[in-house]
Amino acid sequence: MTARPDRAAPSLPLFDTAVVAGVGLIGGSVALGLRQRLLARRVIGLDASMDVLREAEALGVVDEVRAGAGEWLRAADLVVLAAPMRALAPLAAELAPYLNPAALVTDVGSVKAGIAAEMERLGVRSFVAGHPMAGSERGGVTHARAALLENAVWVLTPTDHTPLTALSRARTLVEELGAAPVVMPPEAHDALVATISHLPYLASLALTHMVARDERLSLLAAGGFRDLTRVASGDPRMSRDMVVENRAALKDALGRFRRQLERLEADLDEPEELLAAAHEGKRTRDSLPVVRRSLLPQRHDLVVAVPDRPNQIGAVTQALGAAGVNIKDIEVLAIREDGGAIRLGLESPDDVTHAAGILGAAGFEVRGRG
Known part of the structure; x- marks a missing residue:
């Protein structure tokens, strides 16, 4: 059993009432986090x-549910817009009249310039546009998990009108969710994702269309081809809306990609040039950072809120030990003047349920993930 103290962070909880508008894969993962x-x-x-x-x-992704905007939104001090790209601006317009001016408002869309401009037009001054670079071919709240955001790059794109306090709060939120914030202007973000995210999607479509038009190709489509075309398995409508929203930057990226293909086509007649291009590609690919989420063992977590009093961690471990619950890991998420939280790594979902009952009866606030 090991204890791993976390870095210093603001007092928990950061927010009294958080609203996640759009409870799909990413919105649900934010809510779970x-x-x-x-x-x-x-x-x-x-x-x-x-x-x-x-x-x-x-x-258990959320505590409460609402089907529409209203005065109840004024109690929220965090609002996360997590609707699909085409629905993002209409959602913002629907919510804007009810938002608390002091609330931090952010989004998780993959294109930033449009929503940043729309929020300025709506007069939402505390808005910080954001994009967690995380996802899955499997959509929907069923597949949501807090771990999806852990170690992910999360781009924040303030404008010239974004209050520094709002940006600071957004950075803290991202860090506390386990992600790594990166700050850049909205237009810079859109140009970059056009190349590293939206262009690969179109390339994936082109390759899969070639296979669809010749059934012999599908017989030979092995692991490398499936890896290269994985993003084509995403939701077609959401993917379409994503690339159309960023079409200006994407058209520029397509032009550069086309020129690269033409250069490689010419290099087929110049083996040494093609070899140099291959070496450059290998160096670039090998230098990319790898987040090894898939190598992490499955964890069954129980998060316990603890008051700032002596021996609270001891009280938790002794209560579970006496009941025969085996604690595999302990992580100190935060300890503050007004209390904090610890994460217990347990062996099974049944252990999570058992431990939650024991600690709940002892007066501790707990939340689990099986």
């Missing part, structure tokens, strides 16, 4: 689909 890390006293899911809301509530 807020709950599991005890960053908000209450997490409300807002979505137009009652089926999604019922599922999110049943899965």
Whole structure:
């Protein structure tokens, strides 16, 4: 059993009431991160689909659900817009009249210039546009998990009108969710993701279309081809909206990509030039940072809020030890003047349930992930 003290961070919880508007894969993962890390006293899911809301509530992704905007939003001091790209601006317009001016407002969309301009037009001054560089081919709240955001680069794109206090709060939120904040202007972000995210999607479509038009190719499509075309398995409508929203930057990236292909085509007649290009490609690919999420063992976590009194961690471990619950790992998420939180790594979902009952009966606030 090891204890790993975390870095210093603001007092927990960061927010009293957080609203996640759009409870899908990313929105649900943000909501789970807020709950599991005890960053908000209450997490409300807002979505137009009652089926999604019922599922999110049943899965413990949120504490409460709402199907529409209203005066209740004024109690929120954090609002995360997590709708698909095409629905993001209409959602912002729907929520704007009810937002608390002191609330931090952010989003998780993959294109930033448009939503940043729209929020300025709506007069939402505390908005900080954001983009967590995380995702999965599997969408929906069913596949949401807080770990999806851990170690991910999370781009924040303030404008000239973004208050520094809002940007500071957004950075703290991202860090507390376990991600790494990177700050840049919205236009710079959109140009970069056009090349490293949206262009690969179109390239993936082109390759899969070639296979679809010749069934013999599908017989030979091995692991390398499947890896290269993985992003084509994403939601077609959401992917379409994403690339169309960023079409100006994407067209520029396509032009540069086309010129690279033409150069490589010419190099087929110049083996030494092609070899030099291959070496350059290998150096670049090998230098890319790798986040080894897939190599991490599955964890069954229980997060426990602890008051700032002596021997509280001891009280937790002694209570579980007496009940025969084996603690595999302990991580100190935060310790503050007004209390903090610890994460317990347990062996199974049943252990999480058992431990939660024991600690809840002892007066501790707990939240688990099986």
